[in-house]
Amino acid sequence: MADVATGNPLVPMPARIVKIVEETPDTKTFYISTDQGKPFTPKPGQCVMLSLLDVGEGMFSVTSQGPDHLEIAIRKVGVLTTALHEAEVGQVVGIRGPYGNGFPVEEMKGKDMLFIAGGIGLAPVRSVINYCIEHREDYGHLWIIYGARTPTDLCFKEDLFNNWPKVENCRVDVTVDRADEKWTGPVGFVPPFVEQLKPSPENRIAIVCGPPIMIKLVLETLAKLGYNDEQIITTLEMRMKCGIGKCGRCNLGSKYICLDGPVFTFAQLKLLPSEY
Amino acid sequence: MYKLATEKLPELLQCWSQGATVYVPQKVGEVTLFRPFKGQGDLALGEGNTLEPPKDLFFPRTEKLYDYWASGKEARLEPVELHPDRAVLVGVRSCDARSFLLLDQVFLTRGYVDEFYKKRRENTAVVALACTQAAPTCFCTSFGIDPGRAEGVDVQMWPVPGGYLLEALTPRGEEMLKQASGLLAPAEGEKIPAPAQPSLQVELEGLVEKLQKMFDHPYWGELSRKCLGCAICTYLCPTCHCFDIDCETIETSGYRFRCWDTCLFAHYTLMAGGRNPRPTRKERLRNRLLHKLQYFVERYGQFACVGCGRCLELCPVNVDITKVIRDVKEVSL
Amino acid sequence: MSLQDKMRERARELLESGAVNMVIGWEKGTFWYLSPPAFITTPEEADRLVWDEFCLNNLSKYLLDYRNTDDKIALFVKGCDSRNVVRLLQDNQFPRERLYLLGIKCPGLKDSRAASLLGEEKRAELPLAPKCVGCTHPEPVIYDELLEAGVSGDLGSPEKRFEDVEKIEAMSYDERYAFWVNAYARCIRCYACRNVCPACDCRECIFDRTQTGWCGKQMGLTQNMFFAITRALHVAGRCTECGECERVCPQRLPIMTLNRKIIKELNALFGPYEAGVSLEAKPPVVEYRPDDPDFEERR
Numbered sequence: 068m069a070d071v072a073t074g075n076p077l078v079p080m081p082a083r084i085v086k087i088v089e090e091t092p093d094t095k096t097f098y099i100s101t102d103q104g105k106p107f108t109p110k111p112g113q114c115v116m117l118s119l120l121d122v123g124e125g126m127f128s129v130t131s132q133g134p135d136h137l138e139i140a141i142r143k144v145g146v147l148t149t150a151l152h153e154a155e156v157g158q159v160v161g162i163r164g165p166y167g168n169g170f171p172v173e174e175m176k177g178k179d180m181l182f183i184a185g186g187i188g189l190a191p192v193r194s195v196i197n198y199c200i201e202h203r204e205d206y207g208h209l210w211i212i213y214g215a216r217t218p219t220d221l222c223f224k225e226d227l228f229n230n231w232p233k234v235e236n237c238r239v240d241v242t243v244d245r246a247d248e249k250w251t252g253p254v255g256f257v258p259p260f261v262e263q264l265k266p267s268p269e270n271r272i273a274i275v276c277g278p279p280i281m282i283k284l285v286l287e288t289l290a291k292l293g294y295n296d297e298q299i300i301t302t303l304e305m306r307m308k309c310g311i312g313k314c315g316r317c318n319l320g321s322k323y324i325c326l327d328g329p330v331f332t333f334a335q336l337k338l339l340p341s342e343y
Numbered sequence: 344m345y346k347l348a349t350e351k352l353p354e355l356l357q358c359w360s361q362g363a364t365v366y367v368p369q370k371v372g373e374v375t376l377f378r379p380f381k382g383q384g385d386l387a388l389g390e391g392n393t394l395e396p397p398k399d400l401f402f403p404r405t406e407k408l409y410d411y412w413a414s415g416k417e418a419r420l421e422p423v424e425l426h427p428d429r430a431v432l433v434g435v436r437s438c439d440a441r442s443f444l445l446l447d448q449v450f451l452t453r454g455y456v457d458e459f460y461k462k463r464r465e466n467t468a469v470v471a472l473a474c475t476q477a478a479p480t481c482f483c484t485s486f487g488i489d490p491g492r493a494e495g496v497d498v499q500m501w502p503v504p505g506g507y508l509l510e511a512l513t514p515r516g517e518e519m520l521k522q523a524s525g526l527l528a529p530a531e532g533e534k535i536p537a538p539a540q541p542s543l544q545v546e547l548e549g550l551v552e553k554l555q556k557m558f559d560h561p562y563w564g565e566l567s568r569k570c571l572g573c574a575i576c577t578y579l580c581p582t583c584h585c586f587d588i589d590c591e592t593i594e595t596s597g598y599r600f601r602c603w604d605t606c607l608f609a610h611y612t613l614m615a616g617g618r619n620p621r622p623t624r625k626e627r628l629r630n631r632l633l634h635k636l637q638y639f640v641e642r643y644g645q646f647a648c649v650g651c652g653r654c655l656e657l658c659p660v661n662v663d664i665t666k667v668i669r670d671v672k673e674v675s676l
Numbered sequence: 677m678s679l680q681d682k683m684r685e686r687a688r689e690l691l692e693s694g695a696v697n698m699v700i701g702w703e704k705g706t707f708w709y710l711s712p713p714a715f716i717t718t719p720e721e722a723d724r725l726v727w728d729e730f731c732l733n734n735l736s737k738y739l740l741d742y743r744n745t746d747d748k749i750a751l752f753v754k755g756c757d758s759r760n761v762v763r764l765l766q767d768n769q770f771p772r773e774r775l776y777l778l779g780i781k782c783p784g785l786k787d788s789r790a791a792s793l794l795g796e797e798k799r800a801e802l803p804l805a806p807k808c809v810g811c812t813h814p815e816p817v818i819y820d821e822l823l824e825a826g827v828s829g830d831l832g833s834p835e836k837r838f839e840d841v842e843k844i845e846a847m848s849y850d851e852r853y854a855f856w857v858n859a860y861a862r863c864i865r866c867y868a869c870r871n872v873c874p875a876c877d878c879r880e881c882i883f884d885r886t887q888t889g890w891c892g893k894q895m896g897l898t899q900n901m902f903f904a905i906t907r908a909l910h911v912a913g914r915c916t917e918c919g920e921c922e923r924v925c926p927q928r929l930p931i932m933t934l935n936r937k938i939i940k941e942l943n944a945l946f947g948p949y950e951a952g953v954s955l956e957a958k959p960p961v962v963e964y965r966p967d968d969p970d971f972e973e974r975r
Contacts, residue, residue: 076456078422121597155416314585315585405895575926579864659920660712660713661705661710
């Protein structure tokens with residue numbers, strides 16, 4: 068990123084929702100494209116500011132991308148996300164970005180990868196899982212451990228149960244907090260599930276993403292399993308407005324999540340105030 | 344070096360008004376503010392700091408980013424093209440002049456350039472006025488600021504008996520003095536008055552290092568008991584620069600704007616799901632003070648306080664940043 | 677024994693006996709003309725407390741910070757402050773049994789802004805704080821014990837409070853509009869007037885709910901005036917004229933003039949009423965009465 072800008076970085080480009088996938092009752096994945104194709108090419112883990120022009124703007128991670136579109140998975144929680152959930156294919160949106168540092172895919176090369184996610188936390192992790200799959204020869208074993216409240220709350224089911232298990236040297240373990248009558252898989256929270264699966268820390272990088280409480284407990288579990296702080300990567304979330312490290316609100320100490328994050332190693336996080 | 348007679352000041356301002364808007368401290372009601380010079384008005388150049396810092400010249404309280412139209416699935420936007428008028432800011436004190444350099448760091452560096460800020464900044468000439476008398480709330484010298492000579496300005500003025508001395512510090516400044524040459528007399532050998540000597544001082548040695556160990560200290564909880572959580576200290580701070588981005592829609596059209604915001608308001612960090620990483624005044628006041636005294640230093644290498652004393656003068660409950668600095672040095676970890 | 681010594685002694689005793697676990701009073705601030713709020717939690721700290729002519733802050737507002745705690749609080753109250761305590765009790769914002777009131781018969785306080793300009797050598801000649809001019813209740817209306825603060829100064833006649841209102845009433849509509857536009861164009865919506873006001877006791881203020889669309893976050897005249905009017909009307913019948921809003925306003929906007937206009941109108945419409953003077957008398961716009969003349973008229 069050079070210290071040059073073309074145009075006002077706070078003004079989005081117009082784009083359209085070209086496809087909507089209902090992941091769970093409260094989560095949808097929106098496929099975003101412009102007349103010229105993909106708005107830009109984010110690195111795995113980077114975020115975008117997506118807006119409905121007359122409602123508002125919010126920062127979301129890009130969960131995946133194709134040659135001519137970005138995929139953004141959004142859970143319905145507030146005013147903007149509720150309005151987005153009511154939108155239909157063809158809706159014009161504003162998009163600007165990509166923002167943030169993204170996952171350290173270069174440093175991860177040659178490592179076995181462990182992905183641990185809970186709920187909508189799989190959205191940012193999916194971008195790096197897909198990246199590792201696309202660059203399969205650069206990475207070792209891929210292990211995905213995912214959990215959600217109930218089987219219906221599992222996001223990206225097609226990937227979890229169909230696409231990813233077929234990838235060479237890739238393992239997927241899924242748990243739910245509460246089973247329904249059809250669920251035959253493991254039941255229980257993610258942290259004890261990880262402890263039970265005992266992924267060895269040998270030559271492995273763990274990427275953890277989910278609700279704050281899950282992250283906290285998983286970090287404790289990984290420490291117990293012998294992971295050091297440099298081996299653990301997570302992403303942070305704060306309220307954001309500008310996305311470019313100026314408006315102030317997403318600071319964690321002297322770092323801005325939007326610009327210097329959202330991806331941090333646990334070692335980096337330990338040096339920052341515990342205000343997230 | 345040139346001299347301007349006191350009675351010629353309005354003529355000088357008039358002269359600089361050719362093709363530009365001149366902003367100069369004026370009495371407005373009971374307070375002093377930078378206001379456009381319109382040939383008359385109650386000039387208040389001699390009365391210390393203005394109530395509001397001049398930062399809004401570059402970073403307006405509210406600024407439109409783009410207009411939009413939205414109906415059904417269709418929507419379009421029209422970015423605001425900014426062509427700011429040329430401006431001359433006259434009577435800026437050394438503390439506020441330093442604040443511009445700090446705001447430049449925020450808005451013009453670290454990967455993204457704020458185009459609106461940049462245009463306004465480039466279009467504005469800054470004429471500083473030296474301080475020869477300090478208010479009890481002034482402590483600029485603690486931050487290495489010289490009240491007698493401002494940094495990064497086009498023209499420096501000094502008050503002297505019967506008028507002002509003026510010295511150009513940039514080519515633009517030289518141009519301005521040339522423009523006003525008919526009003527100025529050469530003032531070689533004229534003595535520059537001694538700068539103000541604020542009696543209030545703070546010792547900054549070791550402060551950042553101490554604060555780095557104090558994030559979880561009970562001091563912040565105690566300090567924040569009296570804080571009202573209002574925005575006086577942030578909105579009237581020359582270096583505070585936080586903003587919000589929001590929109591105003593009426594039926595099918597509207598505009599998106601950015602406006603001043605403050606880390607002392609609860610909704611500043613309130614997330615859509617209801618989580619707030621800074622849920623009480625303790626976390627919010629701590630963030631403000633650490634931003635000034637630690638975070639900004641870590642990020643940009645300078646303190647984000649210029650010792651102008653506005654927060655100290657105006658805080659309804661006397662949250663005093665100089666006392667905070669003294670307290671921090673004394674509290675045991 | 678001076679009032680200040682008495683305050684310190686009583687604070688110490690109350691904390692030592694465990695009758696309360698916090699005393700809220702005033703302490704000396706950065707300058708001689710500042711006496712900001714102090715929160716005393718141990719007997720040893722009681723000597724921080726001061727009483728002087730700059731103890732302007734109305735401390736009753738802080739009760740709201742402790743409404744959901746178990747803290748037992750001793751609070752120093754001047755006459756005006758005590759009326760806000762009554763209001764908070766009436767609104768069930770704080771339980772009386774967790775509150776010990778140390779009333780101060782107030783002699784009238786001094787203008788700290790004037791003090792900062794005039795200097796310490798003029799301390800004896802300082803003007804009365806604007807908020808004290810025409811004070812109707814120098815003596816607290818509710819207390820557990822009363823402390824005397826010496827001879828009362830001349831606070832002026834209560835009618836003086838409405839002088840500014842009458843000046844504006846004498847203006848034409850256009851002049852009035854210009855007056856308020858002129859003032860509120862300067863408002864920076866720092867919300868200090870709201871945050872310092874003990875009558876502003878909503879858990880969540882509509883001006884903090886920016887997403888609802890009631891009032892945009894822009895700093896514009898429309899939004900400023902909407903805020904000013906909403907705030908004034910929302911404290912209608914609940915404003916005790918403690919004057920804190922106007923005292924803290926950095927732009928020195930005539931906020932009390934707005935409040936007093938409403939008080940004047942309420943008195944004319946509903947009969948004389950002073951907020952927070954008695955626990956029994958409910959504010960006119962809060963209480964419903966079947967014999968309300970408007971109600972009769974509509975029937």
